[in-house]
Amino acid sequence: MRNPFDLDFESLDGDSEPAQDFELPEQHVHQHVEDKQREQLNLNYRPKQRDDGDRSLLQDEDEDEMKSRFIGTIDQGTTSTRFIIFDCTGVPVAKYQTEFHQIHEHPGWHEQDPYELVESVYICIEEAMKSFLALGYSTSDIEAIGITSQRETALVWDWETGEPLHNAITWTDTRTVNLVRELKERPGADELRNICGLPLSTYPSSVTLRWMLDHLPDVKSAYDDGRAAFGTVDSWLIYNLNGGPQNKRLVTDVTNASRTMFMNLETLQYDDRLLKFFDIDPTKIRLPEILPSADPEGFGKVAEGPLEGVPITSCLGDQASALVGHCAFTPGMAKNTYGTGCFLLYNVGEKPVISKHGLLGTVGFQLGRDRKAVYALEGSVAVAGSGVSFLMNNLGFFRDSRKVSDLAASVPDNGGCIFVTAFSGLFAPYWIDDAQGTICKSRTRCFALQNLNR
Secondary structure (H helix, E strand, O other), X not given: OOOOOOOOOEEOOOOEOOOOOOOOOHHHHHHHHHHHHHHHHOOOOOOOXXXXXXXXXXXXXXXXXXXXXXXXXXXXXXXEEEEEEEEOOOOEEEEEEEEOOOXXXXXXXXXXXXXXXXXXXXXXXXXXXXXXXHOOOOHHHEEEEEEEEOOOOEEEEEOOOOOEOOOEEOOOOOOOHHHHHHHHOOOOHHHHXXXXXXXXXXXXXHHHHHHHHHHOHHHHHHHHHOOEEEEEHHHHHHHHHOOHHHOOOOEEEHHHHOOOOOEOOOOOOEOHXXXXXXXXXXXXXXXXXXXXXXOOOOOOEOOOOOOOOOEEEEEEEHHHHHHHHOOOOOOOOEEEEEXXXXXXEEEEEOOOEEOOOOOEEEEEEOOOOOOOOEEEEEEEEOOOHHHHHHHHHOOOOOOOHHHHHHHHXXXXXXXXXXXXXXXXXXXXXXXXXXXXXXXXXXXXXXXXOOOOOO
C-alpha cells in the first residue's frame, strides 16, 4: 500500500525526495510498538536485583512500590482544562475538568482571560487531589506532572510584575488577515516555510505577536522598555506554576516552539532570519528558552497549592502529546484527533520534511536532551467539534451534541447539503485565511455564515 502522505515532499536542504513507505508487516506491528514504547519512554519497570543476581522475579516490595507511584497531567485545551492523575500502568485514578469563558468582542476575534487559564488549572488540581487523597493516597505519591496545552495561542505579559498585558489571543482568531496579506508581500516571505515548516497565515503565534505590537499600546510600551515576555500557553502556565515573578521561569518545549514560526526546525532554536522578518528584536522582548519535551530540571516545580514541590518534568503541545499517547514512535505511524479542530500528525522520523501540498512541518517530540527530535507532518483543520457546537448553539439543529452521529445515521445521505466550516478561514491544505463559513444546498443556493458563529 502506498503511503497516503506520499505527496512529493521537499527536504529542508532543498533536495526533492519522495516519502518513504514505512509500513510494517502486520504480524510485527504490535510487538514493534511495544518495543518502541519501552525504548522511547523508558516505562518498563526494572525489579530490584536479588543478592543471587536473579532479576527474573518481581519481589513483593517492588510491586508495592509500583502501586504508590503516580503522575499528574495538566491538559489545558481551547475550551476546557483537565487534571488527571495516572497510576504506574497509565490508568487514570482521579481527574477533574472545568470549562472557561471564551471572549468574542468582534467577528473573527477569539480571546481568553490569562488569569482564568491559570485559575482553571489550579481548580482542576485541587478537585482532582481531593478525590486522590480520598482514595487513601498522599501528595508524596505523585512523582511528577506533565503539561499539554493548546499550541499557537499567544500571550504577552510584564516580565517584572507577571501581569498580562492583554488577553490571550487564540489560534482560531482571524483578526490578522490583512496583516498576513501585507507580510506575504515582503521579500523573503516564500522562504519562511523552508526554515520553520509553517506557511504565513493567521494560525502561528508570530503573526499574533506582530499584531499586538502594532495595535496594543501597553504591549508596545513594555516591548520598548524591555519588560515584555512572550509565550504560548505552556510558557504562561509554567511561569505561573513556578511562582510567577518570584522565580521568573520562562521556558517552552520544541513542539510548542515549532508553532510560533520563530524556531528553525533543524537547529531547534530561534532563527534570526525569522525574527527579523517579523520585526521582532530579541533584545527587547524575552522569548522562552526552548527545551526538549522531557526535561527533569528545566520546567521547574510547582510553587504552591496541593502539589507544592512536585517537579514538572514534561511539556508538549496537545497534538504532539496525542502522537506520543498513541505510541506513534515509528516513522510512518500517524494519529488523528477530533476536538475543537481536527489534526492528523504523521511521524516522518528524525529529519524534518517540508510538504509541497499544504501540510505543516512540525516537531513531534523530543524525549530528552540526549535524544534527537522526531518530526511530523500535520494536516490541520480549524473547525471540527466547534462546528457541531455551532449547529447546536447558534442554529438549534439539535439539543445534545452526543447524539449527532445517531442523527447523521438516521438519513440515507446529505441531500445535497454541504457545511463548509471556514469560521477561521481554511487550514490545510488550502490556507485561505479569508474563506468564510457556508451552508450550501445543491449548487444554486448558498447561505453565508461568516458572522453567525459570534
